[in-house]
Amino acid sequence: MKTDHWIARRSGSALALLLAVGAGPALADEADKAQIRELAAKIEALQAQLKMLADKTSSVPAQAAAKPAAEVVTAGELPGSIRIPGTETSLKIxxxxxxxxxxxxxxxxxxxxxxxxxxxxxxxxxxxxxxxxxxxxxxxSRLNLRTLTPTDFGKVTTYVEGDFIGGSGNELVTNSASFRLRHAYLEVGPxxxxxxxxxxxxxxxxxxxxxxxxxxxxxxxxxxxxxxxxxxxxxxxxxxxxxxxxxxxxxxxxxxxxxxxxxxxxxxxxxxxxxxxxxxxxxxxxxxxxxxxxxxxxxxxxxxxxxxxxxxxxxxxxxxxxxxxxxxxxxxxxxxxxxxxxxxxxxxxxxxxxxxxxxxxxxxxxxxxxxxxxxxxxxxxxxxxxxxxxxxxxxxxxxxxxxxxxxxxxxxxxxxxxxxxxxxxxxxxxxxxxxxxxxxxxxxxxxxxxxxxxxxxxxxxxxx
The missing domain is CATH 2.40.160 (Porin)
Structure with a gap:
């Protein structure tokens, strides 16, 4: 950043000096003046590019600050639970x-x-x-999920559990069995x-x-x-x-x-x-x-x-x-x-x-x-x-x-x-x-x- 501004300032000074020099009829003829004007145009274009680059560079920290860092999984409110990232819900398996x-x-x-x-x-x-x-x-054998979420009505707890004492399946080869519902409820207050x-x-x-x-x-x-x-x-x-x-x-x-x-x-x-x-x-x-x-x-x-x-x-x-x-x-x-x-x-x-x-x-x-x-x-x-x-x-x-x-x-x-x-x-x-x-x-x-x-x-x- 500081280097870019220093280059811009020095380029402007050189342009002014060259223009002043070009004004002296005793030091340059018309051909020299044309070269000086061409060089001045290139310097102006370079100044515009440097300014654009400086503006882009200055906006990078703000954009980086606006992007949130990845949220780390933390312990939930229920014993043995985790907090689901981005929410206030605790989940226990x-x-x-x-x-x-x-x-x-x-x-x-x-x-x-x-x-x-x-x-x-x-x-x-x-x-x-x-x-x-x-x-x-x-x-x-069973599998269950329990959640706890704070709300305006108090803490809401949910619980879902199932086992495999369902229908279908047999004992011939795979001993497969359907998953069945045991419990599914929510609690809030009483x-x-x-x-x-x-x-x-x-x-x-x-x-x-x-x-x-x-x-x-x-x-x-x-x-x-x-x-x-x-x-x-x-x-x-x-x-x-x-x-x-x-x-x-x-x-x-x-x-x-x-x-x-x-x-x-x-x-x-x-x-x-x-x-x-x-x-x-x-x-x-x-x-x-x-x-x-x-x-x-x-x-x-x-x-x-x-x-x-x-x-x-x-x-x-x-x-x-x-x-x-x-x-x-x-x-x-x-x-x-x-x-x-x-x-x-x-x-x-x-x-x-x-x-x-x-x-x-x-x-x-x-x-x-x-x-x-x-x-x-x-x-x-x-x-x-x-x-x-x-x-x-x-x-x-x-x-x-x-x-x-x-x-x-x-x-x-x-x-x-x-x-x-x-x-x-x-x-x-x-x-x-x-x-x-x-x-x-x-x-x-x-x-x-x-x-x-x-x-x-x-x-x-x-x-x-």
Whole structure:
């Protein structure tokens, strides 16, 4: 810059001197004057070029300052998260990889990779004489994303999670499986909107099992769309929600999801959302929770398949209550329990499929009275070894004849396991499961009204 201005100044002085010299008639003739004028024109052109170059050079620092430097990824507000460059959103990626191994020993098994005692065959049946199945699966593996963004309404948290226990695929060659939705919700202040665990269940009081579904007789941990309001103060928590309804009437049709459209049932109508409320109190001693469920069930199969010879419309109100707890018994040991009862609880009791209602011969829609109870005890042998003993029962007062007497009316299940946590985030477990069923039929010489089965399961999990 300074050199360019110095050249320009010196060039101007030379031009003035040459012009002065050219004015003297005694020193140059006309030819010399022409050369001087040509040289002066070249110098003027050179001055213009130098000025243009100086202007361009002076604008470079301003342009460089206007261009922002590349933004560096930094830690986000959520533990273990990063801040997305150019935004105020924190992003955390998580999930787990899991391998489950299950071996059934008797009774024809318990219905696959997840223990379903209600599917146990009754003694004397052909199915009860089948050998037990061995299955190995990694489909429980999960992937989730969590975000946190500050807004004018407060911090907005979102969470999306899925696993691979979806449809399609087989075990012949690739063991492929479809990714399925587990959770998808947002939270802002006391509000939650999206798909999450039903508010009727209190997961903090659930016993621990290797089995994916868990102890029978508890409130079923349904995941479904909902709008929930929660209030916490001290050790208290109160939550109310409206949740997606889905009738579970004997003989009904359940419409599967289709791409781009919602399911339309043909044998029932979901008129109103299921209503749930739950209150919990926690302290150094443990946790106690109570809850209530209210739902309306409507059968309407006009224009569709008859149900037990019935075509028409009827509805009934259903629901129930629950009580659950986790009581500390010393150290990290604890006692867990849960009990629920009602008319038309149906899918809200672990042990599905449990019917919520059935159509009687006279066309009346009648709820199924049901109840469930679970007791579990967790003991820590050391900081890295622990065991759980969980027993549960489900009872059904099935109306006859719409529900046959051969249908399951009582389910018992026992889970005994041992977990080892070799390093943080890793878990290895092995579990013995015993299941028993009973129906209301009369025993015969060849077929009993009871059945039982045993299985051994193991799991290997690493969370990230």
């Amino acid at each position: 998580g999930g787990m990889v899991a391998l489950d191994i299950v071996k059934d020993f008797s009774g024809g098994g318990m219905g696959g990779a997840v223990a379903q005692p209600q599917s146990i065959a009754f003694d004397g049946s052909a199915q009860s004489r089948r050998d037990g199945q061995l299955s190995m699966s990694a489909r429980r 509000w939650l909107a999206g798909q999450f665990w039903t508010n009727f269940a209190d997961l903090a009081t659930f016993p621990e099992t290797v089995d994916f579904q868990g102890g029978h007789g508890m409130v079923q941990a349904i995941r479904q769309p909902q709008l929930r309001f929660s209030k916490q103060w001290g050790g208290h928590e109160l939550a109310v929600a409206i949740e997606n309804p889905e009738a579970d009437i004997v003989g009904m049709s359940v419409a599967s999801f289709n791409p781009g459209v919602g399911p339309v049932p043909t044998t029932h109508v979901d008129q109103y959302p299921d209503l749930t409320a739950r209150y919990a109190f926690s302290g150094d001693w443990g946790r106690i929770a109570v809850g209530a469920l209210a739902r309306k069930l409507t059968v309407d199969n006009r224009g569709a398949t008859p149900i037990g010879g019935f075509v028409g419309e009827d509805n009934v109100f259903a629901g129930g209550v629950m009580l659950a707890g986790r009581i500390k018994t010393g150290g990290k040991d604890s006692l867990q329990f849960g009990v629920e009862a009602g008319h038309g609880l149906g899918r809200y009791i672990t042990g599905a499929p449990i019917p919520a209602a059935a159509v009687l011969d006279n066309g009346e829609l009648k709820t199924v009275k049901s109840w469930g109870a679970t007791v579990g005890y967790q003991h820590y042998w050391s900081p890295t070894w622990r065991s759980n003993l969980v027993v549960g029962r489900v009872g059904l007062d099935n109306p006859h004849p719409p529900i046959g007497r051969t249908a399951v009316s009582r389910i018992d299940a026992l889970f005994l396991n041992l977990f080892w946590q070799p390093v943080p985030r890793a878990l290895v477990g092995i579990e013995y499961v015993r299941g028993e069923v009973r129906n209301d039929a009369t025993k015969t010489g060849t077929l009993s009204n009871e059945g039982s089965a045993d299985r051994l399961g193991a799991t290997f999990i690493y969370q990230f």
